[in-house]
Amino acid sequence: QKEVEQNSGPLSVPEGAIASLNCTYSDRGSQSFFWYRQYSGKSPELIMFIYSNGDKEDGRFTAQLNKASQYVSLLIRDSQPSDSATYLCAPRAGNTPLVFGKGTRLSVIA
């Protein structure tokens, strides 16, 4: 059974701060890792993805991957109220569908 664990939150951060979202996964065969953002009542939208150990930066977002620890994280710098949403971590192994955890609800306080 493939599992994805995320702190459900809510994670509250003040505007302008760094939000840190964490995710652990059980499938060691996972090769790619995706972060999605989901606003209430909407479908998920892709934020970024990472394949290799280390850090990957894209604008205000930085994804970090440690395959040995089966851990992936997302940092959001200069958090804005518009970043308030549920963030979903989704590992993928080969041509398989994404398996989601419950996600972390982020609240950015103005």
Add this chain to the structure above:
Amino acid sequence: GAVVSQHPSRVICKSGTSVKIECRSLDFQATTMFWYRQFPKQSLMLMATSNEGSKATYEQGVEKDKFLINHASLTLSTLTVTSAHPEDSSFYICSASRANRDYNSPLHFGNGTRLTVT
């Protein structure tokens, strides 16, 4: 812009009727599409994998005779909820990957269909 189009975005139907939801990949061919369902405050749950030209693969606990999937072309998959009941009321979302041979490519999601069965 959107790479996966889903229609309708919202539908209300009476108990016992059937509802068809369409999912189209825009400007790319998708031999595989995935259908998810999400109940309020719950995570996305995979319902089935739709394969072009062959039968869909359903997840455990999902009734294949109730949720009919047809993937007749490389850009279109449909999900039909047959004999809908109030407990089928949910948010249905389809997804597809732009590059079928690149298993590391992300899935793009349609905008979802909010189904309410009265």
